[in-house]
Amino acid sequence: MTRDLIIRGFDDQVHEDLGRLASQKGVSMNSIVRDAVDRWLKDQKEIPKKHYLVIYSDDESMIALLKSMDRLAKEGDLFRCFCGPPYSPETELLSRLKWYNGTVMPYYYYSNDFRLAKEQQKHRDQNDIEKYCRHVMTNIADVANNKQLCWMDFLINDIMKDSLKQAMTVERLYDNNRLSGLVYCNYKTENLLNSDIKNMIELFEMHDQVFILKGTEVYKLHVTKENVHKLFLN
Numbered sequence: 001m002t003r004d005l006i007i008r009g010f011d012d013q014v015h016e017d018l019g020r021l022a023s024q025k026g027v028s029m030n031s032i033v034r035d036a037v038d039r040w041l042k043d044q045k046e047i048p049k050k051h052y053l054v055i056y057s058d059d060e061s062m063i064a065l066l067k068s069m070d071r072l073a074k075e076g077d078l079f080r081c082f083c084g085p086p087y088s089p090e091t092e093l094l095s096r097l098k099w100y101n102g103t104v105m106p107y108y109y110y111s112n113d114f115r116l117a118k119e120q121q122k123h124r125d126q127n128d129i130e131k132y133c134r135h136v137m138t139n140i141a142d143v144a145n146n147k148q149l150c151w152m153d154f155l156i157n158d159i160m161k162d163s164l165k166q167a168m169t170v171e172r173l174y175d176n177n178r179l180s181g182l183v184y185c186n187y188k189t190e191n192l193l194n195s196d197i198k199n200m201i202e203l204f205e206m207h208d209q210v211f212i213l214k215g216t217e218v219y220k221l222h223v224t225k226e227n228v229h230k231l232f233l234n
Helices: 012-025 029-045 059-075 089-096 114-126 129-144 155-162 164-175 189-193 197-205 228-232
Strands: 049-056 079-083 149-153 181-188 209-214 217-221
Touching: 012 029, 049 059, 049 189, 059 079, 059 089, 059 149, 059 209, 079 089, 079 129, 129 149, 129 155, 129 164, 155 164, 155 181, 155 189, 164 181, 164 197, 181 189
Parallel strands: 049 181, 049 209, 079 149, 149 181
Antiparallel strands: 209 217
C-alpha cells in the first residue's frame, strides 16, 4: 500500500524546480522526495570518519578558516580539538577558542621557545614519531569519549618539514585507524612544493578530499587518474 509524503517548508523556487524535474522523469514529486529522504536516513546510520587534506600558504588564511570552523563545529556539536606546535598563531587561537589541545608534551619537534629545547631533545631521543602520534591519537580519543571529532592537525606539517617519509607513515597510520568525525591534516604550501610528484599524489589519494586556501576562500581540488589521450581532447 502506497503512502503520500507531504512536503512543507519548500520555497516557491525549490518547489517549481522539483516539479519540473518530476515531470521530466515521469514520476511524482513525492516519490523523488521520499527517495531522497530514504537515502539521507541511510547515511545518518553510518558514522562519518573523514580524513581531509588542507593546503595553506600563510597563517592569515588559516586563521580566517579556523574562526569559521569554530562556529560550524559548535553548531554541529562536534568535539573541537587540535594538535600542533606550541606558540604558533593557529594553536594559540584554538586555545583561546577553548578547543581541546591534544598535543602530548613535551612537543616532539623543536619550538621557537629555547626553554623547551633541552627537554624536547631528550624526548626525541626516547621516542619515535609513530609512537608519539599514537599517543596523541589515544589522548584525543579518550577525552572525546565517543563524540564525533572536528580535529585540526598541525603536527603533520612539522613532521613533513622534518621528513616526508615519516609524514607519509603517519598519514597511513591514521588512515588505517580512523576516528569518528572529521580530521583535517594541514600542510603549508612551501612544504608540499618541495616534495616529489609521486609522493604528493599518494598523499592526495589517501585523503577523502583535498582543499586549498586562498585568502578567505576555500577551493576543492579534484585529482583523478586519466589516460594520456585526454591531453588531446577539448
